[in-house]
Amino acid sequence: MEIEIATIGGYEEVGRQMTAVRAGDDIVVFDMGLNLSQVLVHDNLQTEEMHSLDLIDMGAIPDDRVMSDLEGDVKAIVPTHGHLDHIGAISKLAHRYDAPIVATPFTLELVEEEVHDEGKFVVDNDLVEMEAGETMSIGERCELEFVNVTHSIIDAINPVLHTPEGAVVYGLDKRMDHSPVIGDPIDMKRFREIGREGEGVLCYIEDCTNANKKGRTPSESVARKHLRDVMYSVEDYDGGIVATTFSSHIARVTSLVEFAKDIGREPILLGRSMEKYSGTAERIGAATFPDDLGMYGHRKSVDRAFNRIMEEGKENFLPVVTGHQGEPRAMLTRMGRGETPYDLEDGDKVLFSARVIPEPTNEGQRYQSERLLRMQGARIYDDIHVSGHLRQEGHYEMLDALQPQHVIPAHQDMGGFSGYVDLASGQGYELGRDLHVTANGNVIQLV
Numbered sequence: 340m341e342i343e344i345a346t347i348g349g350y351e352e353v354g355r356q357m358t359a360v361r362a363g364d365d366i367v368v369f370d371m372g373l374n375l376s377q378v379l380v381h382d383n384l385q386t387e388e389m390h391s392l393d394l395i396d397m398g399a400i401p402d403d404r405v406m407s408d409l410e411g412d413v414k415a416i417v418p419t420h421g422h423l424d425h426i427g428a429i430s431k432l433a434h435r436y437d438a439p440i441v442a443t444p445f446t447l448e449l450v451e452e453e454v455h456d457e458g459k460f461v462v463d464n465d466l467v468e469m470e471a472g473e474t475m476s477i478g479e480r481c482e483l484e485f486v487n488v489t490h491s492i493i494d495a496i497n498p499v500l501h502t503p504e505g506a507v508v509y510g511l512d513k514r515m516d517h518s519p520v521i522g523d524p525i526d527m528k529r530f531r532e533i534g535r536e537g538e539g540v541l542c543y544i545e546d547c548t549n550a551n552k553k554g555r556t557p558s559e560s561v562a563r564k565h566l567r568d569v570m571y572s573v574e575d576y577d578g579g580i581v582a583t584t585f586s587s588h589i590a591r592v593t594s595l596v597e598f599a600k601d602i603g604r605e606p607i608l609l610g611r612s613m614e615k616y617s618g619t620a621e622r623i624g625a626a627t628f629p630d631d632l633g634m635y636g637h638r639k640s641v642d643r644a645f646n647r648i649m650e651e652g653k654e655n656f657l658p659v660v661t662g663h664q665g666e667p668r669a670m671l672t673r674m675g676r677g678e679t680p681y682d683l684e685d686g687d688k689v690l691f692s693a694r695v696i697p698e699p700t701n702e703g704q705r706y707q708s709e710r711l712l713r714m715q716g717a718r719i720y721d722d723i724h725v726s727g728h729l730r731q732e733g734h735y736e737m738l739d740a741l742q743p744q745h746v747i748p749a750h751q752d753m754g755g756f757s758g759y760v761d762l763a764s765g766q767g768y769e770l771g772r773d774l775h776v777t778a779n780g781n782v783i784q785l786v
């Protein structure tokens with residue numbers, strides 16, 4: 340059976356991930372993501388109304404025109420988790436394929452919301468829910484399996500396409516977490532089985548986000564301990580404490596809510612995306628929050644919540660807000676500019692349970708936001724966070740578990756691949772033979 344891999348997007352950048360695997364006449368597409376930084380550099384760009392080709396030209400979504408080089412039918416579109424660099428282009432591209440979108444429950448909910456907000460295209464692909472550990476048939480001879488992995492968003496999986504020539508493992512976006520705060524640990528047992536059963540692993544596509552970093556990515560339970568330490572240390576402070584984190588990071592939001600209660604403060608989630616992700620997780624039962632937890636997204640209800648905080652005393656609350664990257668229109672930045680009813684005063688604490696995404700736009704915006712907060716007297720607690728991506732020791736462990744015949748580094752630019760190329764070369768792989776450094780828009784013929 341012929342096996343080809345089309346590396347469509349996310350092989351020259353972190354963002355707009357898209358990969359297609361053709362096994363005989365059947366094709367499975369993994370991820371259709373958005374490159375948010377290409378959107379953010381344009382001020383106030385509303386992508387909902389934009390056409391796919393314009394977004395492709397901007398480099399914001401994957402250029403899927405290479406799909407016409409693959410001879411077969413798309414049988415499934417499989418987003419691995421709910422981050423926008425993996426699902427953000429579904430609303431612009433999925434309608435071109437007569438195939439269902441197959442994902443875990445939380446991811447599927449987020450896809451549904453994306454599709455619902457789309458203003459230009461009608462995306463009416465079937466939405467099929469599949470949990471980690473489950474499988475579905477692809478054509479007559481292949482099978483799709485979801486293996487549970489741990490990442491900075493709940494319900495993340497690595498999809499595996501079992502073909503007669505061996506398994507193709509799409510390994511994007513995970514860290515090796517044996518004690519995640521929500522959900523099951525990464526299923527290394529299953530990865531080891533896949534590496535040893537049948538024809539073994541034909542190809543492994545690897546997440547190289549942190550491939551230039553030594554050592555091991557800590558577990559979410561480490562970030563949770565760090566956060567607890569910081570929050571307990573300010574328990575006696577009788578002024579304002581504000582926290583921010585990735586709103587899609589449900590485990591972290593849960594920890595913030597819990598520790599706020601521990602130190603005698605009422606947590607309130609503020610900001611549109613804060614309300615969206617936590618509200619969705621609660622609605623489908625993927626996370627449990629206290630019954631009385633307030634989540635507000637619309638401007639008016641946010642202002643009402645801030646007014647209540649100011650009336651009843653800042654010392655009684657912990658607003659958990661958007662704006663960890665200094666996004667100009669996010670809540671924390673607006674607080675820094677004095678645009679909300681919340682008054683920051685000398686000595687008030689601002690906790691960033693996040694790390695700046697190392698990218699010039701983010702770094703500049705975050706710098707500005709912090710300056711504004713400091714000018715109001717705020718004291719900053721930074722980097723209360725762990726990454727969601729494997730470092731080098733995790734990569735060694737995955738190669739050992741899967742023993743793949745071919746490896747394709749992904750989710751980075753060329754510079755970012757270098758650490759992985761060194762590492763894989765040291766394990767006996769050879770560039771151009773079984774280690775394929777590629778670019779967007781290429782097709783690699785494996786069998």
Ligand SMILES: [Zn+2]
Pocket residue numbers: 420422490512727
């Ligand atoms: Zn991710």
